Amino acid sequence: MKVAQRFPWYDSPWMNRYFAAREYLAAHNPEKLKAFDAAMDKLRTRQDFEVIEIENFLDQKDHEAAKAVIRETGRDRYEMHELKQFGRFVVHNHETFNDLQARMADRIGELVGEEVEPCYNFLSMYWAMGVCPIHMDAPLAKWTVDICIEQTDVWPIHFSRIVPWPEPLDKISETWEEDLKNDPDLDYRSFELQPGNAIIFSGSSQFHYRDRITGAVPGKDAFCNLVFLHYVPKGTAAYVDPKDWAEYFGVPELVFE
Template sequence: MFQSLDLTDPLIAHRYMVAMRVLHELPGFDWYDSQFLAKFEAARQMLQIVNPGSVASFTAAFDVLRTAPDFKVCHVRPLLGDAHFETLLAEVRALPPKALKSRENAQFGRDIFHDLPALGILQRELTPLVSELAGEEVEPCYNFLSLYHGGGRCPPHMDAPSAKWTLDLCLAQSCEWPIRFSDIVPWPTAGEAATVSDETDPALLGIVFEDHILHPNEALLFSGSSQWHYRDAIPDGGFCHLAFLHYHPAGCADLIDPARWATRFGLPELAVLDAVFDAMRPVAQ
């Protein structure tokens, strides 16, 4: 929190004022999981003011988190052998209702559960496959169950690069429920991001989307940090249970976590920005 900053130090006080100015003027980035891009854009703008010589190298370091423009969504069918899939389903069914978190019901119409042991094991086992499909060496990040029910929807958004690669596995469903992806697009800048929120009509993005349909034990590999994606509301009374296995490029832990940027790049001004950002903006999704 910025209360911990020593504002009696003139240099820190100056950085604090610059950070406040940048964040007050930073428009947009109002969709689910947009805080990484907001921090990246704010960091570039702050460095342009207080340390312009560092901007080019800072920006270039993130090229590894951008996705090749010719990448196409990969459909894997089936993902698992029948016995393996049934074992995974049994562990999901064994979860007590109180273990599920319903904090995303209002926005997504879903219950979630992070780090199911069987999913963690599966995620590690599938790392070579994901590396092959992604065309680069990856390492597991986080995973969770996403149990959509009546009223379920997925607003248009791009993910943070901690989920540069997502293996989306269908566990069970009441009906086919398409997910729609754009082609690979550049990360939006502040001006472009200002037009997007969780309530944006995808048609207003001016992007062509392609439908993909999953069935149980089928998976899609996509690059959510460089592809807009969304689902319309699930049909009344329907459900769709999914497992999301997220991966990022190997060796990029310091890049996907903005709290590490100050140390990673030797830029203490970014520590001030990070503290002010977290105090001014809602907690990241």
């Protein structure tokens, strides 16, 4: 199945596939569309959810373990594919953070109001050119725990209100990023993290971004090391990834090119 590029932000392939799948099912298999919509509703975020701030999310032992990962992980394990766009090195699913994520699942579920299960995690090491372009995540990151490990300076992150998954944009303008950031209807709020603290947000239903990092420490390059723990509603891992839709919903045509 061919997929049109209807959304401009970098992490939009999931959304493009979602709309392509719905259109195909509506035209060729309406009964399967009902099952598809019922499943996807579990990935939506309630409208009254607000970002949760947690001081001292990491105890001293877990905080020191996270810093040890940063010091001791060899550069051969660094993923470089986001260096140019984000100014960061990434390490996915390190065993230390796999353990942390599993231990925190019940706590996160209580905080967000539904049972959750771990999806994936990564260590994000931003350096002096760090920036996080405005975007929404795929529902694999419906619930995101953003943990600050260490930094040179406080680096604000900005979140929109909860919005339904957006309809395809009528026209993708060259100024779409600034248009989204300046849209008063999105009601952005800014948050600042200190080392050891965390915020929980809904990555798939809130636009979020960080402007380019700036350094206030004379003679020292700015940096910010964060860990992201991503969770999905319990029982949804079987269909949260578009590559699994053809088998899960019993529609072979839902295979994307």
